[in-house]
Each structure stands twice: as C-alpha cells, then as structure tokens.
Amino acid sequence: MRSASARLSFWMKAAQAGALAVAVCFSLGATDANSRFNDLGHRLMCTCGCAQLLGECNHVGCPESRREREELKAAIAAGKSDKDIFDWFAAKYGATVLAAPTTQGFDLLAWIAPFAVFGAALLGTILLVRRWSVGATLSMPDPDLASADPDERVRLEKIRRETDSGSDRGF
Amino acid sequence: MAAFGSFALLIALALAAYNLLAGALALRLIATGQPLTTPTSKNRSLGTPARISPERLADTARRAGMASFVAVTAAAFALVWSVFSDDFSITYILEHSNRALPGAYKFSALWSGQEGSLLLWAWLLAAYGFVLRLTHKTDVKLYAYAGTILAGIQAFFLAILCFAAPPFALFQGAVPDDGNGLNPLLQYPEMVIHPPMLYLGYVGFSVPFAFALGALMMRYPGERWIKVTRVWTMVTWLFLTCGIFLGMHWAYAVLGWGGYWGWDPVENASFMPWLTGTAFLHSVMMQEKKGMMKSWNVWLIFTTFLLTMLGTLLTRAGLVSSVHAFAQSSIGTWFVVFMGMVLAVCIFTYILQRSHMQSEHQLESLVSRESSFLFNNLVLLTACFVILWGTLFPILSEYVVGSKVTVGAPFYNRVAVPIGLFLLFLTGVGPLLPWRATSLRAIRRNFVLPSIALWATVIVCLVAGARPWKDGALDAGNFYALVAFALSAGVLTAILSEFQRGAGVISRQTGRNLLAATWLLTRRNTRRYGGYIVHIGVVVIVIGLAGAAFNRNVESEMALHDKISIGPYTLVEVGATQDSNANYNSEYALLDVYKDGRKQFQMTPEKRVYLASGQPQTMVAIHSVPEWDLYVVYEGTNPDTGQPIIKAFLNPLVGWIWAGLVVLVLGTLVALVPALSPATAALRVPARTAPTEPALKGGMA
Numbered sequence: 001m002r003s004a005s006a007r008l009s010f011w012m013k014a015a016q017a018g019a020l021a022v023a024v025c026f027s028l029g030a031t032d033a034n035s036r037f038n039d040l041g042h043r044l045m046c047t048c049g050c051a052q053l054l055g056e057c058n059h060v061g062c063p064e065s066r067r068e069r070e071e072l073k074a075a076i077a078a079g080k081s082d083k084d085i086f087d088w089f090a091a092k093y094g095a096t097v098l099a100a101p102t103t104q105g106f107d108l109l110a111w112i113a114p115f116a117v118f119g120a121a122l123l124g125t126i127l128l129v130r131r132w133s134v135g136a137t138l139s140m141p142d143p144d145l146a147s148a149d150p151d152e153r154v155r156l157e158k159i160r161r162e163t164d165s166g167s168d169r170g171f
Numbered sequence: 172m173a174a175f176g177s178f179a180l181l182i183a184l185a186l187a188a189y190n191l192l193a194g195a196l197a198l199r200l201i202a203t204g205q206p207l208t209t210p211t212s213k214n215r216s217l218g219t220p221a222r223i224s225p226e227r228l229a230d231t232a233r234r235a236g237m238a239s240f241v242a243v244t245a246a247a248f249a250l251v252w253s254v255f256s257d258d259f260s261i262t263y264i265l266e267h268s269n270r271a272l273p274g275a276y277k278f279s280a281l282w283s284g285q286e287g288s289l290l291l292w293a294w295l296l297a298a299y300g301f302v303l304r305l306t307h308k309t310d311v312k313l314y315a316y317a318g319t320i321l322a323g324i325q326a327f328f329l330a331i332l333c334f335a336a337p338p339f340a341l342f343q344g345a346v347p348d349d350g351n352g353l354n355p356l357l358q359y360p361e362m363v364i365h366p367p368m369l370y371l372g373y374v375g376f377s378v379p380f381a382f383a384l385g386a387l388m389m390r391y392p393g394e395r396w397i398k399v400t401r402v403w404t405m406v407t408w409l410f411l412t413c414g415i416f417l418g419m420h421w422a423y424a425v426l427g428w429g430g431y432w433g434w435d436p437v438e439n440a441s442f443m444p445w446l447t448g449t450a451f452l453h454s455v456m457m458q459e460k461k462g463m464m465k466s467w468n469v470w471l472i473f474t475t476f477l478l479t480m481l482g483t484l485l486t487r488a489g490l491v492s493s494v495h496a497f498a499q500s501s502i503g504t505w506f507v508v509f510m511g512m513v514l515a516v517c518i519f520t521y522i523l524q525r526s527h528m529q530s531e532h533q534l535e536s537l538v539s540r541e542s543s544f545l546f547n548n549l550v551l552l553t554a555c556f557v558i559l560w561g562t563l564f565p566i567l568s569e570y571v572v573g574s575k576v577t578v579g580a581p582f583y584n585r586v587a588v589p590i591g592l593f594l595l596f597l598t599g600v601g602p603l604l605p606w607r608a609t610s611l612r613a614i615r616r617n618f619v620l621p622s623i624a625l626w627a628t629v630i631v632c633l634v635a636g637a638r639p640w641k642d643g644a645l646d647a648g649n650f651y652a653l654v655a656f657a658l659s660a661g662v663l664t665a666i667l668s669e670f671q672r673g674a675g676v677i678s679r680q681t682g683r684n685l686l687a688a689t690w691l692l693t694r695r696n697t698r699r700y701g702g703y704i705v706h707i708g709v710v711v712i713v714i715g716l717a718g719a720a721f722n723r724n725v726e727s728e729m730a731l732h733d734k735i736s737i738g739p740y741t742l743v744e745v746g747a748t749q750d751s752n753a754n755y756n757s758e759y760a761l762l763d764v765y766k767d768g769r770k771q772f773q774m775t776p777e778k779r780v781y782l783a784s785g786q787p788q789t790m791v792a793i794h795s796v797p798e799w800d801l802y803v804v805y806e807g808t809n810p811d812t813g814q815p816i817i818k819a820f821l822n823p824l825v826g827w828i829w830a831g832l833v834v835l836v837l838g839t840l841v842a843l844v845p846a847l848s849p850a851t852a853a854l855r856v857p858a859r860t861a862p863t864e865p866a867l868k869g870g871m872a
Binding site: 042043045051052053056057058094095096097098099100101105106107110111113114115117118121122125128129130132133 | 427428429430433435463534537542545546549552553556557560561564568571572574575576577578579580581582585586590789804806818
C-alpha cells in the first residue's frame with residue numbers, strides 16, 4: 001500500500017515538473033533590451049513582397065526595408081513600447097507587416113488553438129491509455145521458445161530481455 | 172514533338188482510365204464470385220454469352236497500367252527533347268529555357284514550371300505504379316486493388332495534363348528566337364536533384380495510400396499488408412526527408428539570408444506529410460506487435476496522402492504567398508474536387524468496412540513502449556496540426572474578418588519549438604521502455620546514465636558561457652538551445668547504452684569483441700537498430716539546429732583593404748573581379764580570411780545577373796568546419812558610393828545538420844535491409860537453471 005502511494009507520489013511529482021517545464025517553454029519570449037532593434041526587426045516583415053523578415057531582408061536597394069528599418073530605429077529612440085511600435089507599423093503598412101498574429105480579437109485564436117488541441121489530445125491520450133490499461137497480466141510464452149527445453153527457455157528469455165529483442169523483434 | 176507528346180499523354184490517360192475501370196470491374200466480379208459475360212459475334216449466333224475470367228480482366232488492367240508508364244515516359248521524353256532542341260514554339264519551353272542555358276539546367280526545366288512539374292509528377296507516379304504492377308505476384312489480389320487505386324490517381328493527373336495544364340501548348344504568334352530563361356533561383360546544382368527527390372517522396376505516398384485503401388476495401392486478412400506498406404512508406408519517407416533537406420541546403424546556399432528554414436507555406440506543406448508519415452512508421456509497430464490502432468494507422472496513411480495533395484494545391488492554386496508558388500491557375504479547383512472525392516471514398520470505405528478494423532486494445536502498463544508510441548503519435552500529429560493551422564490561418568483570417576495576417580517564424584518558433592523538444596525527449600525515453608510493462612527499478616536503472624549525461628551537458632554549457640538568461644530575463648533562443656543540447660546528450664546516451672547493452676550480451680555469449688558484437692546485433696535486428704541510428708541522426712540534426720541560437724552577422728561596405736571581423740575571423744577586401752559567359756555576367760568580391768593573424772584561405776562571394784531574364788542572383792561563399800560556417804554574401808555595390816556591400820555570418824554547428832542527414836539516411840537503409848536471422852538463433856548455451864514464471868513474462872525484471 002505504501003509502495004503504491006510512493007509510486008503515485010513519484011508520478012505526481014514527475015507530472016508536475018513536466019507541466020512546469022512545458023509552461024516555462026511556452027511562456028518564454030525574448031526580452032533583451034539591448035538587442036531590441038534586432039528582436040523587433042525579426043517580428044516585422046519587409047513589405048517589398050520578398051516574404052522575408054525585416055531583420056533578414058538582404059536585397060540591395062530594397063525599396064522598403066531600408067525605410068522600415070529607419071522608422072523602427074526612430075520609434076525605438078523615441079522610447080515607444082513594443083505594442084505602440086507594432087500598432088504604428090500595422091496602421092501604416094497593414095496587419096501583414098507583423099510577422100505573427102497579435103493576441104487580440106480573432107488573431108488570438110491563432111495562438112490558442114495549438115495549445116487547446118495539444119491539451120485535448122494529451123488528455124485524450126492519457127484517458128485512452130488508462131482505458132486500455134488492463135494491469136499486469138501474465139503474457140503467453142513466446143512461440144519461438146515453446147519448443148525449447150525449460151532451461152534453455154530461461155537462458156534465451158534472459159538474453160532477449162537483456163537485448164530487448166527476440167519476440168519483440170522490431171523497433 | 173509537341174504533337175507526339177500530347178498524343179502520348181492522351182494514350183496514357185486512356186490506358187490509366189482502362190486500368191481503373193476494368194480493374195474495378197474485375198475486382199468487383201471477383202469479390203462477388205461472378206464471371207463477366209459478354210455477347211460476341213460467335214457466341215451470339217449460338218445464343219450463349221462468352222465468359223471472361225475476372226482474373227484475366229484484372230490482368231489486362233494491370234498490363235494497361237504498365238503500358239501507361241511507357242506512354243507517360245514518351246511524353247516526358249518529348250518535353251526534354253524539346254528543351255534540348257530549343258523548340259520555342261512550345262510555350263512552356265519558351266517560358267522556362269533559353270539557348271545559353273547549360274545542359275543540366277535544361278533538364279531541370281522539366282520541373283521548373285507548373286505544367287512540366289505536373290508531368291514529372293505523373294511520370295513518377297507511373298513509374299511507382301510500374302514497379303508495383305511488375306511485382307504483383309507478391310500478393311496478386313492486394314496488388315490488383317492497389318494498382319487500380321493508383322490508376323485512379325494517375326488518371327486524375329493525366330486529365331489535368333491533357334485538359335487544364337497542357338505542357339505541349341503551342342505559342343500563339345511569331346516564335347521568338349530565344350526563350351525567357353530559367354528562374355535564376357533554380358540555376359544551382361541542388362535544384363537538379365531537390366525537386367525530383369521531393370516529388371519522389373510526395374508521389375510515393377500514393378503507394379502506401381493505395382495499399383491501405385485496397386486492404387480496407389478487400390478486408391485483407393491479417394497484418395501482412397502493413398508489412399508491404401511499411402517498406403514502401405520507408406522508401407518514400409526517405410526520399411521526402413532527402414528532398415526536404417536538399418531544399419534546406421539550397422535555401423541556405425542560394426537565398427543568402429543566412430538561414431535554411433523560413434517556415435514558408437510550401438516548406439510547411441512538405442513537412443506536414445513527413446510528420447504524419449513518421450507517425451505512421453512508429454504506430455504501425457503497435458499494429459504489427461499488438462494488433463492495436465488499426466483504424467488509426469489507416470487514417471494516418473489517408474491523411475498523409477491528402478496532405479501531399481493539399482501541399483500541391485497550396486503551391487499551385489495561389490492560395491498562399493510563397494517564394495515557391497507557381498503562377499495562379501485554375502487547377503486549384505481540380506485539386507479541391509479530387510481531394511473531396513478521395514476523402515469521400517476513404518470515409519465511405521471505412522464506414523463500410525469498420526467491422527474489419529476491430530483492434531485488441533490492451534496495455535499492460537501506463538509506462539511501456541506502447542504508451543510512448545501513443546505519445547509520440549500525439550506529439551507528431553500536434554506538430555502537424557500547428558503547422559497546418561499556421562499555414563492556413565491567413566486564409567481563415569481573411570475569410571472570417573476580412574483581413575489577411577502573416578504567420579511567420581516568430582509564431583512557429585514559439586509554438587513548434589517546444590513541441591519539437593518534447594518529441595526529442597520522447598525519442599530518448601521510448602527506447603528505454605520495454606514492451607508490455609516495466610518496473611520503477613528498471614526505469615531508474617535505465618534512466619541513470621542518460622540523466623547524468625543530460626545534467627552534465629547543462630553544467631558544461633553553463634560553464635562554457637551559454638546563458639539562458641540576459642539582463643535578468645530569460646532568453647528564449649539560448650534557453651531552447653540549452654534544453655536541446657541537454658536532451659540531445661541524454662537521448663544519445665540512451666541510444667548508445669541500448670547498443671552497448673545488446674552488444675555486451677552477444678559479446679559475452681559469443682566471445683566476439685564489442686565492435687563485432689554491435690555489427691552482429693544490428694544485422695540480426697536491422698529494423699530496431701536501424702531505427703536507433705535514425706534517432707542518432709535526428710539528435711545530430713537537432714544539435715545543428717540549436718546552433719542557430721548563437722548566429723552572428725556583420726554587414727559593411729568594404730573599400731580595398733578594408734577589414735571586418737566576425738568570431739575568430741578577419742575578412743580583408745583584396746579586390747573584385749568580373750566574369751561573363753553566354754548565360755550570365757558575374758561580379759566577385761575577393762576576400763582574404765585571417766585567423767590568429769595568419770591568412771587561412773580566400774572567399775569569393777558572387778553576384779550574377781542572368782542575361783535572358785535580367786534577374787540578379789547571389790552565390791554565397793561558405794567555409795564549413797564542424798564548429799561553424801563562415802557564410803559570406805556579396806550583396807552588390809552601393810549605388811551612391813560604388814563600394815561593395817559584404818554581409819558575413821558566423822553560423823555555429825550548421826554542418827551537423829547535413830552530417831545528421833547522412834546518419835539518418837544510413838539508419839533508414841539499415842532498417843530496410845532484411846534481418847540476418849532471429850536474434851537468439853545462434854546463441855545456444857548450456858542449461859543451468861529451471862524456468863520461472865517472471866522470467867517468461869518478458870520485459871524488464
């Protein structure tokens with residue numbers, strides 16, 4: 001009973017640690033103030049039609065990216081917040097200048113859906129595994145071993161367990 | 172040649188249609204046990220209808236399918252011939268070639284445009300079908316079903332080629348002396364192999380789809396069909412993998428932005444079937460070993476095939492903005508209708524035959540290899556959904572709120588990267604869990620070494636200067652890179668310890684040294700250990716991808732003898748030169764590269780202007796060593812100052828990505844080789860103890 005409780009506690013802790021790690025992963029964002037220009041340049045698009053991020057557009061004499069970069073530098077120098085800068089760019093060039101959907105209105109759905117689907121699928125899989133789980137049962141001896149004498153069966157099974165191959169041949 | 176090519180396509184369409192109709196009729200008659208009766212002039216006079224064996228009818232259908240390959244080959248030959256003979260009376264040749272185009276690129280003109288690439292698709296599909304029909308004796312009935320379904324897909328593509336996107340359409344008006352030339356982006360050696368390789372993968376998924384649907388239609392007894400399908404899927408998956416990576420390398424070497432993956436919709440379109448195909452290759456083992464997930468596997472293959480069609484639709488219908496997209500055309504409607512029909516057939520067949528899909532769903536433990544496969548499938552499918560969602564969201568947004576949005580790298584980096592890391596974690600955990608059941612003690616024993624490797628890597632990275640935080644805040648890129656390195660170390664240790672454990676047992680039993688024992692171990696279970704080698708390849712690739720978090724770049728106008736420094740290198744401008752040939756004019760910057768004050772080598776980044784199209788193109792200079800790539804782009808000259816503009820990148824660990832691909836290919840090839848013999852067949856040892864129940868139970872004690 002104590003063993004079962006300890007096992008449950010171990011898995012609970014493992015699940016909590018996993019959930020925390022996943023939450024940290026999903027909630028991260030670049031916040032480096034010193035590389036703000038570089039960061040914001042990689043969250044805006046060049047509008048010349050090259051489909052490249054503003055920070056990566058490498059066309060010499062590109063009619064748009066140089067001007068956009070100057071505008072971005074000016075906005076950062078003026079002390080505008082990220083949101084104000086994005087709003088300004090979106091107002092001037094349209095929503096497609098933002099390299100990712102915003103977190104407002106319908107755009108929010110773009111961010112929610114992947115996590116909702118992942119969560120639902122994870123829950124579904126856990127429930128499925130629990131439903132299919134029938135507890136530890138004795139399995140049938142491997143047919144390959146049936147013809148072997150008892151001593152050899154033990155030895156062969158030991159080797160198979162150690163190499164995890166044999167009857168479970170395959171990946 | 173245009174008339175010959177068009178005629179060959181029509182013949183091919185007729186043959187594919189016959190294969191489809193006669194094959195379907197024959198299979199129906201075989202299923203219902205009825206012979207085919209037809210009145211002929213001879214027997215009509217006798218008053219008795221002739222009897223044609225359905226098997227014979229099916230064989231004529233099969234032969235028609237094989238003949239259609241010959242006809243499509245003739246059409247493809249006609250187009251290639253027309254390119255090489257500069258027949259600009261054909262619009263396609265006029266738009267995608269010119270006289271000065273080098274031979275290899277003339278050949279690649281076959282797939283550089285909409286019509287030609289569809290012809291390549293049809294030809295590859297016909298070639299796959301030819302091989303399938305040629306090997307029909309493996310299982311005559313199953314292959315007849317698969318061949319008939321493939322004929323349906325062939326007929327669709329050939330109908331497009333004949334009526335919607337004819338590659339042999341003639342130019343109206345006076346024929347120009349020279350063509351418009353090939354897109355400069357495509358004039359690169361990898362472009363001669365990347366598209367065919369990708370298409371081999373894309374088209375190849377039609378074959379497992381045909382087998383899966385055929386097996387479902389005929390209520391195929393047992394799991395043998397899945398073994399046949401698995402081999403086809405692995406081959407196809409290998410081609411698709413190579414195609415994707417060749418595309419990445421092409422983007423890296425040609426586009427000049429310093430990266431290899433831009434989350435472009437068409438890149439995404441090729442990645443989605445790869446994900447579902449990978450999920451299938453894992454979950455199919457559950458069906459083979461435990462009789463589980465039959466419906467799931469069938470739907471994974473259906474989905475994979477439909478995703479290849481969706482990818483083709485995205486590229487060709489102008490639904491999304493992409494550097495890969497062909498000109499907008501009406502063939503999008505054809506694809507939508509075809510996908511709808513395929514989906515309807517799949518659903519109808521599944522509903523009709525669902526009783527055949529009863530699975531034995533039993534898991535002995537929550538912590539087992541079976542469970543890990545379920546979670547592996549969950550993560551792969553979630554990743555596929557995320558990419559599909561991101562790709563289609565701009566269309567959805569435009570439809571719902573009337574404004575288009577961009578879903579680019581920042582979205583995928585935030586959503587898909589954590590999912591990828593979770594998948595990497597499962598890659599390490601899966602092999603450590605035995606089938607059926609395990610114990611806490613066994614888990615602890617198996618996980619000790621990988622855990623030590625994982626945490627040791629974290630410590631080494633921190634000591635070496637990696638910082639997952641900056642200015643008091645977490646730095647996402649560095650944090651993900653650190654997690655990726657640590658997980659990679661753990662996974663690599665887990666896999667290598669699996670090899671070591673198995674080889675150690677064989678070594679003890681046979682007296683061979685560890686290397687020979689590892690070789691024997693792999694040969695005796697190629698599928699399992701080939702799979703592990705694939706996982707090692709994936710780990711090496713992940714290490715290479717994680718290096719991107721530490722990319723650096725510097726851009727500068729460089730006059731003669733000017734210097735720029737990046738990492739340990741100093742680049743000195745020592746001049747510029749020009750060259751020209753019949754196809755393009757080029758300018759080179761000559762840069763001496765110094766390290767520790769000593770000249771190491773010279774780099775010559777190039778900029779070309781193609782004469783036929785007038786389009787410019789960069790040719791990046793790359794110096795690759797295991798630690799990093801020194802990547803230099805000659806962006807052209809500043810129009811105001813006349814000085815060359817040089818952009819240099821130092822991209823850590825990029826070479827590991829390509830090295831990882833080689834390991835991955837090697838592992839897949841090993842997995843495709845039949846195993847030598849059962850793992851323990853030769854390990855006869857003297858008996859010592861009597862068997863006990865737990866010993867026979869299997870799994871880890």
